[in-house]
Amino acid sequence: MRQSSSLKPRVLIETLGCKVNHYESQGLAAGFRQTGWDVVKKAPFDAVVINSCAVTAEAGRQSLQSARRALKRYPEALVALTGCEVVADPEKVLEIKELGAIFGNHGKKNLVAELTRKIFADKSRKTGSVAVDFSGELEIDLLRADSIRGRSRAVVKVQDGCNSFCRYCIIPYLRGRCRSLEPEKVLAECRELAAAGFREVVLTGIHLGRYGDDAGKSFSLTSLLLRMVNELPGLRVRLGSLQPHEITPEIIELLLDPQIAVCEHLHLSLQSASDRVLGAMGRPYRRSDIEDIFMQLTEGVGRVAIGTDLIVGFPAETESAFAETYALIEKVSLTYLHVFPYSPRQGTVAASWPDRVSATEKKLRAKQIADLGRTKRDEFAQANIGRPLNVLIETKKEDKGEGACWFGHSRNYLPTIIPISENMTQFRAGDEIIVTPRKWENGRLLAEKST
Numbered sequence: 001m002r003q004s005s006s007l008k009p010r011v012l013i014e015t016l017g018c019k020v021n022h023y024e025s026q027g028l029a030a031g032f033r034q035t036g037w038d039v040v041k042k043a044p045f046d047a048v049v050i051n052s053c054a055v056t057a058e059a060g061r062q063s064l065q066s067a068r069r070a071l072k073r074y075p076e077a078l079v080a081l082t083g084c085e086v087v088a089d090p091e092k093v094l095e096i097k098e099l100g101a102i103f104g105n106h107g108k109k110n111l112v113a114e115l116t117r118k119i120f121a122d123k124s125r126k127t128g129s130v131a132v133d134f135s136g137e138l139e140i141d142l143l144r145a146d147s148i149r150g151r152s153r154a155v156v157k158v159q160d161g162c163n164s165f166c167r168y169c170i171i172p173y174l175r176g177r178c179r180s181l182e183p184e185k186v187l188a189e190c191r192e193l194a195a196a197g198f199r200e201v202v203l204t205g206i207h208l209g210r211y212g213d214d215a216g217k218s219f220s221l222t223s224l225l226l227r228m229v230n231e232l233p234g235l236r237v238r239l240g241s242l243q244p245h246e247i248t249p250e251i252i253e254l255l256l257d258p259q260i261a262v263c264e265h266l267h268l269s270l271q272s273a274s275d276r277v278l279g280a281m282g283r284p285y286r287r288s289d290i291e292d293i294f295m296q297l298t299e300g301v302g303r304v305a306i307g308t309d310l311i312v313g314f315p316a317e318t319e320s321a322f323a324e325t326y327a328l329i330e331k332v333s334l335t336y337l338h339v340f341p342y343s344p345r346q347g348t349v350a351a352s353w354p355d356r357v358s359a360t361e362k363k364l365r366a367k368q369i370a371d372l373g374r375t376k377r378d379e380f381a382q383a384n385i386g387r388p389l390n391v392l393i394e395t396k397k398e399d400k401g402e403g404a405c406w407f408g409h410s411r412n413y414l415p416t417i418i419p420i421s422e423n424m425t426q427f428r429a430g431d432e433i434i435v436t437p438r439k440w441e442n443g444r445l446l447a448e449k450s451t
């Protein structure tokens, strides 16, 4: 039975996990809208879609919990579970008896049609068969998001899948091998976004640095970036996560040039800076490759934001290996850290190894290195006080001390608030303005519009 009195059925999409998964949810939302649904956040709902994540055992558990919670909270709605956790743990998924549809990543392309069929054809969501598809590989040019995304910054998925099989990672088993969206299609999507008023696109993928590998190197991330810079003037481009050995001298040049629309922001996927640990993880770069990237970026110190992901407590991480990572992070100009205590993921090579680092020790290491990350972030933000920054306005906020403010991020990814003065009433979310930061407080810059 339909839950809303409006003519259109209503769907809630809940997303867990990475930017690629969020992008695919936007693709689902576009499909629902095109098929005559309202994509909404407030009940009543005719359907609830949980787009799940399985990158860690905990993410998988939370995904299943979200599905159970939705079934309990919205007993009349059709609840569908999709995404990586469906591929990773089919038995556990099947234990949730009341699901109306179960689709892995491959089946996402059929999800809208299936839910539409059920909602319109079935008298109740409780009747009819449950659609089940556990496979993992979604074609790269399907499930594209549209330009109605409600933000000033749009994520564009240019790559999916991974060929690397790092020993701790389940993703290649859940999303298949490396696939890249042809440059022409990326450019077309970006043009549409620019025409719809977006000022910034974030290029993302499961293994972005391998963009073009599947096309026999007829194009690459570097060649895509160069085309974007030349063919899409005025559109800011932000890069998703890359590994050190994937960063070419051309990418470094683009990052260092403030006149170019590529944002001064690099997210390095490091995981460790100890050769012993990197070797055990099956990562293809070494500490010297990491140091080399920072050498090449010396000119951008204080200006180019460089973030990283780290895993602490991997089985090969002895105390001295951790100390090596800590020392390198302390030495180089990193500006923020995402730290994850290692937890074994069933189905990976490392899951069969003895987990040698105790939970207490992992927690301690995570805290030590996260504290260092906070110090480095503060130093970087302080170095930007007084420097003119280009900030993309994202939302309006009421700030306790400052009153009405714009909130946005600078090209070098510093969260910034700008009190709205009388001469700023013409600005809207999606505009880029030049500001002068005055202080760094509570994890954001307080700035004023430059005259």
Ligand code: SF4
Pocket (backbone or CB within 6 Å): 162, 163, 164, 165, 166, 169, 170, 171, 172, 206, 207
């Ligand atoms: S590169 Fe390694 S960590 Fe990244 S998705 Fe592939 S296997 Fe996982």
